[in-house]
Amino acid sequence: MEIILKPWPWYVSGPLISLVMFSLVYFGKTFGMSSNLRTLCSIAGAGRYLPFFNFDWRQQRWNLTVVLGAVIGGFIAVTFLSDGSAIALNPHTVEDLETLGFMDAGKSLLPAEMFGPEALGTIKGWFLLLVAGLLVGFGTRYAGGCTSGHAITGLSNLQFPSLLAVIGFFAGGLLMIHLLFPIIF
């Protein structure tokens, strides 16, 4: 039990994530989480105005069920399967984050400076969360997939387009963290 309660090392977690992909493929589906955003737009009625969202979203109900499960899984993991250990970040990472103004790096999953109640009390806090979500939603649909669809499934399926997308993911991430973070924070 103690092994389960401690954070899981990467060499356990990676294979377990591929197990998620195997299960979905075996169930006749595929592993792609960002498709749900399009489905939700379609359910909300976007298909009446934009052909891109005009499809039978009922065919995607299985994927929304996976999303529901993911929410429940997140709840179960923090409530019953965690011992509250800190995240074993590289000490350099912790230092770098302190320079940017993030004082509790690794003590919880997310920085309160971005996701906590005090961040939601500022315009900047809202702005950053909205911009982040907007970039993720727009970029993932433009690229035709996210980490699960391109980096895990696409690369496993030896898709050259997915390699391009993953190169893009890294270009964007490096740009954000190395060039923009020092300006934003």
Next chain:
Amino acid sequence: MKFIRFLSVGIFFGIVLVKSQAVSWYRIYEMFKFQSIHMYGIIGTAVILGIVFLFFLKKRRMKSVDGHEISLPDKERSIYRYLLGGTIFGAGWALAGACPGPMYVLLGTGTLSMLIVIFAALAGTLLYGMMKDYLPH
């Protein structure tokens, strides 16, 4: 039955993402700083096992649980959409510290502010649907 099937996969996925800390904003920052093997190890082992699995699956022509032939669709050939869309996505991934799977998982861990990110991601998807025909693909 099918509901339970997909719900279980989702629950398992959510648990693995929390326990592996792949949902942690800090881990994503650390990855883009190249300061730990953690995230590379997770994605790397998942991809290597995935390549092996899909190779045998195709070779043996394995059937899905419903008896259908399993085939993963090839991604459409193009360059711009993957590089441009990927870069935009990557910037958002680094800032939010979460991609479309972890967003939901984090909501489950009790981070209600993630609802703002999810809402904005829906708006972003909608925006893409509106601009789609004017973008290079």
